[in-house]
Amino acid sequence: MSASLALTHRPWWPWARRAAIWAFFGAIAWLLLKQARTIDWAEVFAALRALPALTLLAAGALAAASFGLYSTYDLLGRHLTKHRLGAGTVIGVTFISYAFNLNFGSLVGGVAFRYRLYSRLGLGNETITRVLGFSMLTNWLGYLVVAGAAFCFWPMALPPDWKIDGGGLRMLGAVLLMVSLAYLALCAFSDGHVWRVRGHALRTPSLPMALLQLAMSCVNWSLIGGVIWVLLQGEVGYPQVLAVLLVAAVAGVVTHVPAGLGVLEAVFVALLAHEVPSTRLLGALLAYRALYYLLPLAVALVAYLVTEARARRLRADAGNNHNKR
Numbered sequence: 001m002s003a004s005l006a007l008t009h010r011p012w013w014p015w016a017r018r019a020a021i022w023a024f025f026g027a028i029a030w031l032l033l034k035q036a037r038t039i040d041w042a043e044v045f046a047a048l049r050a051l052p053a054l055t056l057l058a059a060g061a062l063a064a065a066s067f068g069l070y071s072t073y074d075l076l077g078r079h080l081t082k083h084r085l086g087a088g089t090v091i092g093v094t095f096i097s098y099a100f101n102l103n104f105g106s107l108v109g110g111v112a113f114r115y116r117l118y119s120r121l122g123l124g125n126e127t128i129t130r131v132l133g134f135s136m137l138t139n140w141l142g143y144l145v146v147a148g149a150a151f152c153f154w155p156m157a158l159p160p161d162w163k164i165d166g167g168g169l170r171m172l173g174a175v176l177l178m179v180s181l182a183y184l185a186l187c188a189f190s191d192g193h194v195w196r197v198r199g200h201a202l203r204t205p206s207l208p209m210a211l212l213q214l215a216m217s218c219v220n221w222s223l224i225g226g227v228i229w230v231l232l233q234g235e236v237g238y239p240q241v242l243a244v245l246l247v248a249a250v251a252g253v254v255t256h257v258p259a260g261l262g263v264l265e266a267v268f269v270a271l272l273a274h275e276v277p278s279t280r281l282l283g284a285l286l287a288y289r290a291l292y293y294l295l296p297l298a299v300a301l302v303a304y305l306v307t308e309a310r311a312r313r314l315r316a317d318a319g320n321n322h323n324k325r
Contacts (some may be wrong), residue, residue: 047283068200077131120311142217148176154239232285
């Protein structure tokens with residue numbers, strides 16, 4: 001009897017797994033709450049208010065550049081699938097999805113909103129899946145390269161009581177870089193090869209397309225790190241801020257906490273509080289959340305309503321044209 005078949009004969013297994021997941025989330029919530037009680041929030045908000053206007057403007061400009069760049073990711077999928085939605089429409093859908101993804105999690109924003117908006121604009125599920133998959137691949141390919149370079153060549157100064165050292169980070173960085181190089185080699189030597197994955201046909205992109213993915217995503221991750229570095233006003237070196245952000249990004253994905261709420265802050269405090277007072281760290285991170293999460297979400301809400309109205313108009317026009325035949 002296979003392991004999967006054996007589990008179907010254990011009615012307690014789904015309940016045990018669910019209990020383990022909730023216990024995991026409960027432990028995270030308890031740790032975050034425990035940490036929050038040790039923080040002088042009055043000083044945190046004082047640090048937030050003390051940020052210079054020019055610093056906020058510079059960080060806002062970097063955040064806008066990052067959002068603008070990420071919003072072009074789906075244009076790569078448009079090129080591959082040859083669908084006929086306009087470039088402006090695709091950029092708008094990607095922007096909306098990214099803003100909701102950051103604030104409500106990938107299943108709500110990155111996946112559900114893309115499927116809803118693209119399907120209402122006339123794309124089929126297979127095309128949407130290919131566009132979505134290629135954008136996700138683009139995002140994480142850049143992560144591999146930027147994280148690999150940061151860990152390998154600029155390993156962060158970890159707190160003294162941590163068991164991992166710079167050598168361990170360099171090894172991890174080298175592995176990440178090798179994985180990204182393997183993808184580039186696959187694109188170079190298997191250009192156009194079709195892979196069948198769960199009924200979906202996935203075609204290996206060309207090497208120039210893979211290099212474009214790499215360049216776009218690496219610049220985007222670097223811009224995001226730049227937002228936090230500017231808000232910290234240079235108190236910590238840029239490579240170290242970028243490395244901590246990359247660790248926090250994975251922690252947020254693993255925990256599935258919407259917007260990584262509390263996880264981002266916990267990682268930064270754990271890794272940088274020995275260099276920067278936690279109140280100033282948290283003040284900068286609150287500003288980062290306002291600039292990179294909340295402000296784009298407000299814009300995305302308006303854009304979503306406009307896109308829905310346009311989709312309804314397109315369906316109405318299509319219905320009228322059909323009735324005239």
